[in-house]
Amino acid sequence: MGAHATARDIRQQIVDGATSAEATCEAALAAIREGDATIGAFLHVDAAGALDAARAIDARSDKASLPLAGVPVAVKDNICTAGVRTTAGSRMLDTFVPPYDATVVTRLRAAGAVIVGKTNCDEFAMGSSTENSAYFPTKNPWDVTRTPGGSSGGSAAAVAAGFSPIALGSDTGGSVRQPAAFCGVVGLKPTYGRVSRYGLIAFGSSLDQVGTFGQTVHDAALLYDVIAGPDAFDSTASSHPVSPTVAQLDRPLGPVRLGVPRAMLAEGVEADVRAAFDAALEAWRSAGAELVDIDLPHAPHAIPVYYLVAPAEASSNLARYDGVRYGFRAAVGPRDSLEAMYERTRDAGFGAEVKRRILIGTYVLSAGYYDAFYLKAQQVRTLIRDDYTRAFEGVDAIVMPTTPSAAFRLGERVDHPLQMYLNDVFTVSANLAGVPAVSVPCGLTAERLPVGVQVVGPAFAEGRILQIAHALESRMPTMTR
Amino acid sequence: MSAHFGPGDVARVAALAHLELTPDEAARFTPELAEILEYATAIQRVDTSGVSPTAHALAHDSVLRPDEPRGSLVREAALGNAPAAAREAGLFRVPKVIG
Helix, strand or coil: CCCCCCHHHHHHHHHHHHCCCCHHHHHHHHHHHHHHHHHEEEEEEHHHHHHHHHHHHHCCCHHHHHCCCCCCCEEECCCCCCCCCCCCCCCHHHHCCCCCCCCHHHHHHHHCCCCEEEEEHHHHHHHHHHHHHHCCCCEEEEEEECCCCCCCCHHHHHCCCCCCCCEEEEECCCCCCHHHHHHHHHEEEECCCCECCCCCCCCCCCCCCEEECCCCCCHHHHHHHHHHEEEEEEEECCCCCCCCHHHHHCCCCCEEEEEEHHHHCCCCCCCHHHHHHHHHEEEEHCCCCCCEECCCCHHHHHHHHHHHHHHHHHHHHHHHHCCCCCCCCCCCCCCCCHHHHHHHHHHCCCHHHHHHHHHHHHHHHHHHHHHHHHHHHHHHHHHHHHHHHHHHHCEEEEECCCCCCCEEECCCCCHHHHHHHHCCCCHHHHHHHHCCEEEEEECCCCCCEEEEEEEECCCCCCHHHHHHHHHHHHCCCCCCC | CCCCCHHHHHHHHHCCCCCCCHHHHHHHHHHHHHHHHHHHHHHHHCCCCCCCCCCCCCCCCCCCCCCCCCCCCCCHHCCCCCEECCCCCCECCCCCCCC
């Protein structure tokens, strides 16, 4: 669907000897040098490390056994890379150089991938536009006056701009799917626990999942197959058996029932988004899918539940940034106390959105407010999850727009935190329920901005939702910028 | 419970969270957080009697591994990112704790 070479084709050419991993890497680095001054997808480019890795792939005689042989990949900067700066978009970690690789990075390297650099994101993955990055906002390659979405905006933009064919992001409330929709690429959030979180800088531990970006469903699936599976370093990584999804994509779709949550679409969805979504429904119908109206009665509560649960978890996870073991420390005088050092470090090291979430999280966990806010949110979370369980008794997957609007303008919402949160209305409930979801492009608005449609499935049904997304993709015209 | 989140709440919560906010930040955050919390009070109208809370979306069993020692970060690497450390002694440095 995209305009650039796919990971699948790049790998095949390298395996066939039609090109080398080194030449492929040089081309990716040149594209970044040429184009990223405008887009700002990368926080750091590791040219030397990438070229070394590419040459090492070229020297191997077993390239055919490597699922990502010589394929350039971009990695969100909240995922640890040994020896390569990892800031999570925060001043707090400006100088942090991880002493170890995240499990997903170890798996990328073992699969023959070449990590070209670390991508920009909202600070600690908190945001929907990358404007909360402590460094600079990323621009949407479709329209540089607009946001690429977030928090994995750098990864989505890198794929859309052709800097790397695939990228890793993380998705706590939509941070892979929303930027994928805004940038016209495919973004997969796997089932909670399907991918190891070891080395992913923690935000909301019961919600966080590493996800994948590609120009095509096939590429997002290929990258997912490399990173999925249990991990001795993450006890929440599921031992549920992993079955490769790529092999499933081209199999016949067979009988499929898709649920459409009509009540959620009744208001607040831009007309052009609604039209693209309706066109996607027609395409699925022509592929043989049966469309069924469903009800997710607790869906309207997903945003408030998410914006209580995620900050509560964040306030706990971010307690570790205290200026002692790693990262930034504010200057203090010889007579200043340890507490003063903590407080100044955290005030100077964190940006406004991170502070907001720490404050909300601390508030809802504090004595007197815990039951009314945090416990209540966890109970409503149960009802939201039960809605999905019930719906999946009657349908294979649920489909809905990924976002209520196409990419908004840079600066438009940055001073309105609640307005920014409401943008996540269609994405947060998959994280609350722990189920997998993939966003796939389904058209353009009149202003030529991409629109994404989301396919949500039951736990561990990644193969099935990717297959359903692929059936749509193959019926959609190519979108070019 | 209505939020009624005011300046006193910001100060109290900031202290709990070890955040030293500037007066400007405190003034900016108070109405923003009040608005977010007021919005979130909508869930308090949901009937949750008898509903158990979800802490993790997918139930999973405790994962055990054999109780055998294995390698971990060497001290030098663990201290490598510290903003202040006595590297030879193997210690993190912090402001004086005991007067």
